[in-house]
Amino acid sequence: MAPPLAVDIDGTLSRPDRSIDPRIIDALGSWPAPVIIATGKALPFPVALAQYSGLEPMVVAENGGIAVAEDTLQVHGDRAAADAVAEAYQRQGHDLGFGKLDLANRWRETEIAVSRESPLEPLEAIAAEHGLEVVDSEYAYHVKSPDVSKGEAFEALAANLEFDPGTALAVGDSPNDVSLFEVAGTGVAVANATADAKDAADIVTSGSYADGFLEALNTVL
Template identity: 50%
Template sequence: MVPPLALDIDGTLTTASGRIDSRVFELLPDWDAPVVFATGKAFPYPVALAHFLGRAETVIAENGGVAYVDGKTSVLGDPAAPRAVVEAFEARGGEVGWGDGDTVNRWRESEVALSLDADETLLREVTAEAGGEVEIVDTGYAYHVKSPDVSKGRALRRVASALGLVPADFVAVGDSENDASTFAVAGESYAVANADAFARDAADTVLDESYMDATAGLLETLRERSE
C-alpha cells in the first residue's frame, strides 16, 4: 500500500513560476491513501485544490492555524496577538504590502501574512516587543505573523488522529521553514532541492530535483516501493 502523504503546496507541487504543476492532476487523484495538503496559504486554497482533484478536503492551512478533516474545521491559533502586532507595525509606517483588496489575508483566521516587500527589520522589531506572544515565519512567499504554539506538525497530529492514523504513518514533502515541524513528526520527510536551509536541515532526505519534478519523482518511487 502507498503511504499517506502530507504535502506542502507552494514550491513543492508547483513550477518555479508558482503555477500548480499539471502532474498533480495525474498523480494525486488516485493515490490510494490519505493526502493532507499542508500550506501557509489561507484555508480556501488547499480546500479548492483537494476539491478539484476529487479528493477528500483534508487540509492544514495557515501554517497549522486551521485544520479541516472529516467535515470539521478547527481553528488552532488565536489571531488577536498577530493582528495587534501588524496594527502596531502599520502605525509605525509599515505596510502589509498586498495593495487594495488584500485577498492574501481576507480569509485568514489565525495569522496575518505580509508581503516580502514589507519592512522586515521593523516587523521583527515590533514582533520582539510583543514579548514572545507571536513569531514570524518566512516561507519564501510571505512573512507570516502567528502564534508560536501553531505549526503544521501539531496540526498534522490532530488530522492524523481524526483519520485513525499517527503522524509517523505519513511521508511529508516540503520546501520551507514552515515544513520543519511536519518533518519532525512524519515517518519520512523529504525536502525538494529548492528548499530553504531550515527545511533541508530538518528533512530526512534532500531530493536532487526541485519543485514538482522532485515531488513527482518521489511519488513514483513510493508507488513502486509499495508494489
C-alpha cells in the same frame, strides 16, 4: 502499501512562477492513502486544490492555525493578536505589501501575512511584544502564535483520521515544513528547498518544485 501523504503547495506542487503544475492533480487524486495538503495559505486555497484533485478536503492551512478533515474544523491560532501586530506595524509607517484588496489576508482566520518586500526586523520586534512570532515561508512573512505549526496540526488531524503520523510521507520546501518533517515518518525536501528544510528532511530529491514532488512519490512507491 502507500503511506499517508502530507504535502506543501508553493514551491512543492508549483512551478517556479508559483502556478500549479497540472501533473500534480492526477498524482494527488490517485494517491492510494489519505492526502493532507499542508500550507501557509489561507483555508480556501488548499480546500479548492483538494476538491479539484478529486479529494475529500483534508487540509492544514495558515501554517497550522486552522485545519479541516471529515467535517471537523480545528482552529489553533489567534487572528486578533495578529491583527494587533499588523496595526502597530502600519502605525510605524510600514505596509503589509499586498495592495488595497489584500487577497493574501482576506480569508485568513488565525494569522497575518506580510510581503517579503516589507521590512522584517520591525515586524519581528512588534510580534515579539505581542507574544507572537514571524515565520518566513519564502513566499511571505507569517505572523502567528508560537505554539502553532504545520506539524502539530497534522498530528491533530492524524488522530482524527485514526492513522499514525509517524507512518506518513511529508514533502515540502520551506522552513515552515520542518515541523511537518519532524512528525512524519519520512520527510522529503525538493531540490529547491531552503537549507534548513533540507537539513530536517530524510531525503532530498534531485528534481525541483513539482518534479521533485513527483520524484518523491515514485521513490516511495
